[in-house]
Amino acid sequence: MSTPRSYLDAPLSEGAEIHGTPAQAHHLGTVLRRGPGDAVTVFNVRDGEFAATIATLRKDRCAFALGERLRAPAAEPDLRLVVAVLKRDAFDWVVEKATELGVSAIHPVTTRRSVVDRVNLDRLSAIARGAAEQCERLSIPVIQLARPLHAVLDSWDGTPLLVAAERRDALPIGHAAHGLRLPCGWLVGPEGGFEGGELDDATRRAFVTAVALGPRILRAETAVVAGLSVLQALAGDWTVT
Structure with missing residues (x-):
């Protein structure tokens, strides 16, 4: 037991x-x-x-x-997730898996194709706490209030931010993450993806890099886990032996 x-x-x-x-x-x-x-x-x-x-x-x-x-307390990875607010079950799952994958902060954002515009912080914090207890990490990710995507990008501190850019000719995520070290962030849009203007606005910022996750179109929650796994493997604490 x-x-x-x-x-x-x-x-x-x-x-x-x-x-x-x-x-x-x-x-x-x-x-x-x-x-x-x-x-x-x-x-x-x-x-x-x-x-x-x-x-x-x-x-x-x-x-x-x-x-x-x-x-003893020890430094933990500064890997941030910026993700469009999804429907309740999908977003609950995203918070749980992002916690298990070691994210330090989760920034929910609203986009033009979002169907949800708010989050229940108490419920999501409880999910994150339970996931942290199960996966043996010491910290719990900070979950922010949902804000418009442009507002989060406007207040971003310049930390490198990779964005999942489906249906665009973008650099494969493995190439973009080669040589990258934390802190960094991972940005995933809603079901149906970002509108073109949103993605253009994001990638005009010097700290944002559009990346591809392969030849298949992934569900938003799948893209969250796939991208975080790559970043942890190439730039995060999965590289520590």
Whole structure:
């Protein structure tokens, strides 16, 4: 039986007793059938990961008694995802998989072909937290409020941003990412792709490079995972041995 991991946004140190959230209490007690005295690990990006036991557990509250530190905090990749807001199930899946693939921030954007113009930050943050707990990373990606694509590009800090440009004569992503190092970003449009004017506006910016993902047209969520995987393999922490 694996040891559950719980993210705690509080200072962590050996010997401390830290209260969890009602959602964590429900998950541990009702879903996982754990109880006081059972082993868990707790973590955050500031303090690292600690062995712990469940000190108290009731229906809507819990507390953890922290033991030794198992992992020290360490730098994590600055890989950013800029993605058109998709329908709920698809976007939930994107957030989960992007978290597993190590993104540091998710910037939802609205485009001319978007069918959704807002996101539920509480739900998406909970999905990201659960994915981080499962995949053993220490951090949780920051999820921003949805904004128009041009507004995100206007406020971008100049970090290299690769954009999936289907149906255009663009450089293959593997060629564009060769020699690239993080930080960088990956931009994916809505189902049906960007309108031509949107893509023209994006690629006029010096930090944006249009790239191709091969001869097939991919669903937006597939393009997210494909591009992030290439960037992690060629420029991110998959290259660390």
